[in-house]
Amino acid sequence: MICEGRFLGRIALVTGALRGIGRAVCERLAAEGAYVLATDLDAADSDLALTLPSGIAYNRLDVAMEEDWRSTRDAIQRDFGRLDILVNNAGIDLVSEVQDTALEEWRRLMRINVEGVFLGVKAFTDLLRQGGASIEGGASVINISSMFGLVGNGETACYNASKGAVRLFTKSVALQFAEKTWPIRVNSVHPGFIDTSLMEKGMERAVAQGKGADAAQLKEQLALAAPMGRLGRSDEIAAAVLFLASSDASFITGAELVADGGYTAR
Numbered sequence: 001m002i003c004e005g006r007f008l009g010r011i012a013l014v015t016g017a018l019r020g021i022g023r024a025v026c027e028r029l030a031a032e033g034a035y036v037l038a039t040d041l042d043a044a045d046s047d048l049a050l051t052l053p054s055g056i057a058y059n060r061l062d063v064a065m066e067e068d069w070r071s072t073r074d075a076i077q078r079d080f081g082r083l084d085i086l087v088n089n090a091g092i093d094l095v096s097e098v099q100d101t102a103l104e105e106w107r108r109l110m111r112i113n114v115e116g117v118f119l120g121v122k123a124f125t126d127l128l129r130q131g132g133a134s135i136e137g138g139a140s141v142i143n144i145s146s147m148f149g150l151v152g153n154g155e156t157a158c159y160n161a162s163k164g165a166v167r168l169f170t171k172s173v174a175l176q177f178a179e180k181t182w183p184i185r186v187n188s189v190h191p192g193f194i195d196t197s198l199m200e201k202g203m204e205r206a207v208a209q210g211k212g213a214d215a216a217q218l219k220e221q222l223a224l225a226a227p228m229g230r231l232g233r234s235d236e237i238a239a240a241v242l243f244l245a246s247s248d249a250s251f252i253t254g255a256e257l258v259a260d261g262g263y264t265a266r
Contacts, residue, residue, distance in 0.1 A: 006246055008033030011080050011131065013072070015039050015063050015120065016090030018048040020196030021144065024234035025087055025241050030055035032242065034085065039063075039072065063090045063116030069123040082130035085245045088117045088166075089144045093202055094159045106158055113162035114169070117143050121173055125184070132183030137250025141186040142241050143170045147260040149190055163190075167256060174254030185253040187244045192260025193222040195231040226261030 012029050016022040017038035026038045030053055039061035042049055049058040059075070061068045076083055091113045094105060121141060132139030148156055149163030167188050174186035193199065199222075203215035211218070223231045240259050243249055258264060 002028070002031050004032060006032040006242075007085070010034040010084040010135075011037075011076070011082060012085035012087065012245070013037045013039065013076065013083060013120075013124070014087040014089055015061060015116065016144075017058075018042055018046075018052075020198055021191065021194060021234045021237045021241075022087070022089040023048075024238035025089065026056050027053055028235070028238045028242055029085070029245075035080075037072075037076065040090070063088075063119065064111040066119050066123075069119045073123045073127065076124075077127060081127075083124050083127040084131035084135060084139050086120060086124050086128060086139075086141045087144070087241060087245075088120045088141070090116055091144065091162075093156070093198065095155050095202065095206065096158065097155060098157050101158055109158055109162050110165075113159075114165045117166050117169060121186075125177075125182075128184045129182050135183070136247040138183030138185050140245040140249070141170075141173075141184060142244050143186070143188045144237075144241075145170070145188045145190045145256070147190050147192045147258060147264050149188070150256070150258065150264050170256075171254045178253060185244075185249065187249070187252060187254065188256045189237060189240050189244065190256055190258045190260065190264075191232060191237045192226055192258075192263045193231050194234060194237060195219075196234055199231075226263045227265065228261035230261065232259060232261060 012034045014022055014026050017026050018040040026036045029036045036056045038056050038058050061072050094109050128139040143166050145166040146163040148160045149167040170186055170188040177184045203218045206218055207215055237259055240257050
């Protein structure tokens with residue numbers, strides 16, 4: 001349900017924003033009044049960037065490159081002087097057993113999934129302090145982890161390690177900011193299996209590796225793995241993100257919001 005005006009006047013930055021969860025977050029924030037800067041790897045004149053709704057600007061940002069973060073921060077500093085909401089959503093998956101994983105695959109995964117979150121928080125801490133000073137409950141950082149940041153899985157050990165790192169980084173930064181009485185809350189969201197283009201690509205790779213007859217069959221298996229018996233939707237994760245970004249979550253920091261259809265409740 002859209003809460004019109006809930007984020008009126010707020011400035012938000014979302015990474016990995018042109019597809020799936022990231023796009024749903026951007027669209028929901030804009031619909032509720034925020035000015036949103038969407039960032040991703042695509043060119044500014046790509047179809048996905050050009051079809052973003054009104055209220056959403058676009059800037060190319062490689063989350064693994066510190067200079068990209070600096071230039072984005074400088075632009076927001078110049079235009080607004082603050083940031084109210086940071087959603088570190090960009091990430092990649094890796095389905096590979098440890099003995100079959102190249103060191104460069106591991107390093108790329110960590111650069112994007114872990115260093116990308118670190119660099120975002122590092123770049124925007126000062127602007128988030130500025131934004132949070134005038135907001136009930138302060139500014140908000142939401143880091144997108146995964147249910148696999150909470151539990152193990154034999155085929156995705158490297159991915160789980162990256163998302164587990166995001167979880168504990170989130171908690172530790174939340175404590176650091178709270179102990180300094182800085183007005184910034186930091187929380188993580190842990191999605192389960194969500195029906196996105198990233199999942200579709202993963203299913204196609206799995207079929208190519210002989211792990212299933214077809215992508216539709218594998219998708220059904222993932223849906224049935226959750227006690228609720230279905231895949232999640234991007235808009236459901238966006239709703240969780242917006243709750244944490246809102247003043248309704250003013251006493252919540254260092255927490256993990258799990259939206260996995262009951263997968264980790266077993």
